[in-house]
Amino acid sequence: MENQMNPAAANGQVPNQNQPVDPSQLSYEQARAELIEVVRGLDSRDIPLESALAMWERGQALAARCQQVLDAARVKVENAGQQ
Numbered sequence: 001m002e003n004q005m006n007p008a009a010a011n012g013q014v015p016n017q018n019q020p021v022d023p024s025q026l027s028y029e030q031a032r033a034e035l036i037e038v039v040r041g042l043d044s045r046d047i048p049l050e051s052a053l054a055m056w057e058r059g060q061a062l063a064a065r066c067q068q069v070l071d072a073a074r075v076k077v078e079n080a081g082q083q
Helices: 028-044 049-081
Strands: none
Touching: 028 049
């Protein structure tokens, strides 16, 4: 069986899987799903203040991304209705 390596690992780079994806790179569905998890995490955990603030900031960025996608869709629908 052939051993397949991650291309980043082959170049001596170790990928950081804990690094969050930039919200601007997420689809609406992805951003919404992660936002739901952030809200659940904030609601259900006894977490340190710094962690809660980081989660809150991430949630704000995800909510902004969702709104951006929804606004763009609304503009498309409005423009299609005017044609």
